[in-house]
Amino acid sequence: QKEVEQDPGPLSVPEGAIVSLNCTYSNSAFQYFMWYRQYSRKGPELLMYTYSSGNKEDGRFTAQVDKSSKYISLFIRDSQPSDSATYLCAMTPTGANNLFFGTGTRLTVIP
Amino acid sequence: DSGVTQTPKHLITATGQRVTLRCSPRSGDLSVYWYQQSLDQGLQFLIQYYNGEERAKGNILERFSAQQFPDLHSELNLSSLELGDSALYFCASSAGGTGAYEQYFGPGTRLTVT
Numbered sequence: 001q002k003e004v005e006q007d008p009g010p011l012s013v014p015e016g017a018i019v020s021l022n023c024t025y026s027n028s029a030f031q032y033f034m035w036y037r038q039y040s041r042k043g044p045e046l047l048m049y050t051y052s053s054g055n056k057e058d059g060r061f062t063a064q065v066d067k068s069s070k071y072i073s074l075f076i077r078d079s080q081p082s083d084s085a086t087y088l089c090a091m092t093p094t095g096a097n098n099l100f101f102g103t104g105t106r107l108t109v110i111p
Numbered sequence: 112d113s114g115v116t117q118t119p120k121h122l123i124t125a126t127g128q129r130v131t132l133r134c135s136p137r138s139g140d141l142s143v144y145w146y147q148q149s150l151d152q153g154l155q156f157l158i159q160y161y162n163g164e165e166r167a168k169g170n171i172l173e174r175f176s177a178q179q180f181p182d183l184h185s186e187l188n189l190s191s192l193e194l195g196d197s198a199l200y201f202c203a204s205s206a207g208g209t210g211a212y213e214q215y216f217g218p219g220t221r222l223t224v225t
Contacts, residue, residue, distance in 0.1 A: 044201070
């Protein structure tokens with residue numbers, strides 16, 4: 001079993017929809033949780049990170065962490081065609097030096 | 112643009128050969144991380160260097176090695192290449208040596224082994 005599980009999709013939504021992307025994990029030592037966006041043939045781009053449980057909002061993006069359920073989510077409001085990409089969750093314990101990634105969810109926002 | 116640069120963008124080589132991938136971190140960042148991304152495995156951490164010294168090791172094969180130079184650029188050396196080494200190789204950088212949660216990735220090198 002992988003330490004981080006992510007539904008690969010693909011996920012297709014109409015423009016303006018609310019998108020929910022999720023990951024589950026098994027390692028209770030994970031404390032930092034990141035979301036990366038990766039366009040085709042590009043490197044991953046850090047969208048946001050959160051520490052421990054709770055919510056964090058940045059523009060149209062909201063990250064949620066539920067450590068009791070070992071479940072994290074990324075919500076995208078008013079989705080745009082430019083949001084079409086693969087979204088990767090990543091996480092790491094405090095003080096660790098490497099990230100553990102999910103396999104990514106491919107999202108397509110249809111105009 | 113993350114500020115992390117990688118060369119070359121594409122590399123095609125034959126089995127058994129050796130290649131070197133190069134990475135320059137963002138200005139001011141002291142840590143460099145190498146990752147391999149394949150279709151079936153996703154992004155896998157290989158190795159981290161901080162200010163010239165190896166700091167952490169992940170799933171890096173013995174045929175692979177890396178180093179970080181005094182100017183902080185890093186090179187990943189892949190030898191005795193096999194078909195299964197075909198993948199995207201990413202470099203990332205961060206400011207510190209620990210607490211890897213804020214890493215910035217380069218555009219990657221696509222390696223094809225034929």
